[in-house]
Amino acid sequence: MSPTAYALLNVGGVLFFALNMAAGLIWLERRLLALFQNRRGPNRVGPFGLFQPLADMVKIFTKEDWIPPFADKAVFVLAPGIVVATALMSFMVVPFAPGVGVVDLDVGLLFVLAMSSMGAYSVVLAGWASNSKYSLLGGLRSAAQMISYEVFMGLSLMGVVILAGSFDLRAIVEAQQGLWFVVPQFLGFVIFLIAGLAETHRLPFDLPEAESELVAGYHSEYSGIKFGMFFVGEYVGVTLVSALLTVLFFGGWAGPWLPPLVWFFAKTLFFICFFILLRAGMPRPRYDQLMSWGWKVLLPLSLLNLLVTGAVVLVRQGGGP
Amino acid sequence: MISALRSLWYVFLNVFRRPITIQYPEEKVKLAPRWRGRIILARDPDGEERCVACHLCSAACPVDCIALQATEDEHGRRYPEFFRINMSRCILCGFCEEACPTYAIQLTPDFEMSELERQEMVYEKEDLLIDGPGKYPDYNFYRVAGLAIGGKDKGEAENEEPPVDVRSLLP
Numbered sequence: 453m454s455p456t457a458y459a460l461l462n463v464g465g466v467l468f469f470a471l472n473m474a475a476g477l478i479w480l481e482r483r484l485l486a487l488f489q490n491r492r493g494p495n496r497v498g499p500f501g502l503f504q505p506l507a508d509m510v511k512i513f514t515k516e517d518w519i520p521p522f523a524d525k526a527v528f529v530l531a532p533g534i535v536v537a538t539a540l541m542s543f544m545v546v547p548f549a550p551g552v553g554v555v556d557l558d559v560g561l562l563f564v565l566a567m568s569s570m571g572a573y574s575v576v577l578a579g580w581a582s583n584s585k586y587s588l589l590g591g592l593r594s595a596a597q598m599i600s601y602e603v604f605m606g607l608s609l610m611g612v613v614i615l616a617g618s619f620d621l622r623a624i625v626e627a628q629q630g631l632w633f634v635v636p637q638f639l640g641f642v643i644f645l646i647a648g649l650a651e652t653h654r655l656p657f658d659l660p661e662a663e664s665e666l667v668a669g670y671h672s673e674y675s676g677i678k679f680g681m682f683f684v685g686e687y688v689g690v691t692l693v694s695a696l697l698t699v700l701f702f703g704g705w706a707g708p709w710l711p712p713l714v715w716f717f718a719k720t721l722f723f724i725c726f727f728i729l730l731r732a733g734m735p736r737p738r739y740d741q742l743m744s745w746g747w748k749v750l751l752p753l754s755l756l757n758l759l760v761t762g763a764v765v766l767v768r769q770g771g772g773p
Numbered sequence: 774m775i776s777a778l779r780s781l782w783y784v785f786l787n788v789f790r791r792p793i794t795i796q797y798p799e800e801k802v803k804l805a806p807r808w809r810g811r812i813i814l815a816r817d818p819d820g821e822e823r824c825v826a827c828h829l830c831s832a833a834c835p836v837d838c839i840a841l842q843a844t845e846d847e848h849g850r851r852y853p854e855f856f857r858i859n860m861s862r863c864i865l866c867g868f869c870e871e872a873c874p875t876y877a878i879q880l881t882p883d884f885e886m887s888e889l890e891r892q893e894m895v896y897e898k899e900d901l902l903i904d905g906p907g908k909y910p911d912y913n914f915y916r917v918a919g920l921a922i923g924g925k926d927k928g929e930a931e932n933e934e935p936p937v938d939v940r941s942l943l944p
Contacts, residue, residue, distance in 0.1 A: 488787050492794045733784035734777060 462554050470543045475505040480698040481687075481728050488732035509680075517676035520582070527581035532678045535574035535685030539692055542567040546695050547622040549712035560621040561613065564696065565606050572598040574685065575653070575660055579670035590669025593739065594660030596669040597650055600746045601657075603661035605647035606756040611640040611761040612700050619715050625704030635737045639757045643750055648693035650687060650746070654727055656734035659742060694723035808882035809867045812858055813897065815879055815907035822902065823877035823914060826853040830869035830878050833851025838862040839869060850915065856901060860886060861894035875914040879907045 453461075479494065479502060486493030494501035519525055545560040547553040557563050572595065579591015613619055614682040615636060616627035624633075634641050661669030671682045698704060698719040705712030707719075737745065795802055804810070817823050826843030842852040869878045888894050906912065921927045928935035 488784050489792050490787055490793050492792045492796070513935070729781060729785055733781040 455505060459554075462552060462655050465552070466543050466548070466554055467540065467548075469548075470520050470540055470691060471684070473688060473691045474684045475509070477687040477690065477724065478505045478508060478683070480724070481731075484725060485732050488729065512680040513677055515676040517678065520584075520673050523673060524581040524583060527577050528578070528673075529678070531574050531578035532674065532681035532685070533574075534577070535571050536681050536688065537686035538567045538571040538574070539685050540642045542692050543684070543688070545621055545696075546692070546699060547625055547704060548716050552713060553622065556620055556622045559619050561619045561624070561700075563608060564621075564692075565609075566603070568605075568689075569598075570600055571651075571685070571689070572602075575588045575670050577612065578674070578682070579660075582670070582673040584673055586667045586672045587670050590660040590662075590666050593666075594653060594670060597653070597657065597659060597742065597746075600743060601650035601750075604643060604746070604751045607751070607754040607758055608640045608643035608647060609700065611637045614758075614761050614765050621699050623668045625699055625706070628703040632701065632703040632706075637757070637761070639699060639753060640761075641697070643754050644700070645697065646750060648697070649727065649730065650742075652689035652693055654686070654690060655731040656736045657742065658736065659739055662736060690724060690727055691720065694720045697723050723770060804882035804884075806882065808884075809865045809870075809880040811881050811886055812860070812863065812865075812869070812896070812901060813879055813881055813903045813907065814856060814877055814901040815903060815909075816905065817913040817915075818906055818911060819913060820904075820926040821850070821915075822852050823875045823906075823912075824853050824856065825851045825875055825877070825914060826856075827874060828853075829872040829874065833868040833872035835866060835868060836862050836864055850922050851900060856898040858896045858901060859894065860896055861891060876907070876909045876912050881907075 474698050482496075482503070482504070483493040487490075494504040496509045497503040521530055542564045544554045547556065547564050575594040575598070576591045579587045579589075579594070582588070582591075612624060612633050615633060616624040618624060618627070627633075653660050659669075660666075661671065663669075666672070671679055674682065695716075698716060702719050704719075705716045707715035710718075790810055791859050803818040826840075828841065828843070829840060831837070831839040838859040839857070840859075841853040845851050865880065867880050870880050873879075886894075893933055913928075915922055915925065917931050917933075919927060919930055919933050
């Protein structure tokens with residue numbers, strides 16, 4: 453196979469994986485939540501309700517696509533696209549298995565962080581362009597939340613970068629062949645998990661769209677496929693954070709007996725299920741609690757983690773002054 | 774922090790519990806005998822209408838969904854000329870059943886009353902009348918009431934003394 457064809461196959465495969473994962477997660481999340489709540493969940497459409505996402509898709513495509521007359525039209529239309537685009541762009545650098553993955557950037561991790569920062573624009577612009585108070589409040593909240601949680605999301609990963617000596621995600625996975633980074637970097641793992649939740653604004657950190665306070669937050673005014681795009685973006689984001697957790701802390705594709713791709717998917721799916729469990733079992737914090745928790749607890753902890761990791765690595769190498 | 778992890782664990786334990794959902798159309802709900810569902814009009818054991826068109830049910834109805842008009846047959850028995858319940862307005866409170874002096878109007882354990890047309894939710898007398906006596910099989914109002922109708926004069930009802938002749942009491 454020619455290199456071009458192989459690269460195209462990779463691109464198509466990653467796109468297929470990410471988008472189908474988003475569709476499948478709609479079903480998985482509802483079934484799992486039902487399981488945690490002693491219900492049954494959607495089980496009417498197809499076997500085990502597996503065709504529910506298809507039915508949802510047909511419904512959301514045929515809904516009236518309404519742009520409120522008071523909205524800023526261009527930005528209103530643009531905003532849902534950004535969230536999907538940035539989440540999919542991040543998947544570009546995720547190494548699925550040896551030889552599977554779109555591109556290996558030397559700054560892969562930085563690229564992911566940059567793209568997740570870009571994703572914040574989507575929510576803020578959606579809240580702004582909707583021109584309604586609930587949307588604006590949701591947008592403001594998400595701006596504050598994403599900026600403050602991004603700070604230590606990056607810092608919590610620096611421990612991994614120090615240990616691996618590279619920003620390249622594939623190199624990070626290869627550096628974990630002996631020991632998964634979750635052991636030496638447990639604190640970094642926990643902080644990144646929390647920050648990742650906040651970045652994708654999943655429950656319990658769904659304050660930008662807190663339905664009990666803000667109707668639906670930044671997507672109050674959205675309908676039809678634009679609303680659907682926000683959902684796809686959210687689920688792609690969840691998949692992305694799970695994949696990153698796998699890559700950065702749980703050895704990526706490494707694992708015995710099974711093929712590497714299967715290991716990667718299994719680990720990713722485990723974290724996705726864990727996120728859904730978090731949604732089922734955690735209450736939403738108050739907004740000031742969220743902010744003070746981020747700045748007063750997690751930021752110092754991640755700095756401490758960075759300091760200790762750096763010191764240990766320096767002592768091990770026998771370097772330093 | 775610990776409590777959050779503990780609550781996560783408790784939520785996770787639900788995975789091993791049986792869902793409490795009843796898969797409704799396949800699996801039927803068990804309804805209590807006194808369930809207040811579809812309204813019916815019962816007949817007495819002789820097969821006549823029990824309703825005596827006293828309007829107490831429509832007076833008791835908090836949402837005014839019962840409409841009827843009284844009339845009399847050639848024997849002097851009162852019965853409703855029409856009896857109409859707007860079931861789309863009915864709240865199934867059962868006040869009509871409590872108000873009814875003749876056990877005519879009764880609520881039954883049946884809730885599957887969906888219709889495609891809204892007008893179909895207005896039940897006329899022929900929709901409401903059933904063939905049997907419902908919950909009170911032996912009760913017949915005209916047999917126990919001291920009301921004179923054709924074929925049954927005063928004093929001929931069950932457990933009823935013959936009417937007192939006022940003049941015979943004179944000394």
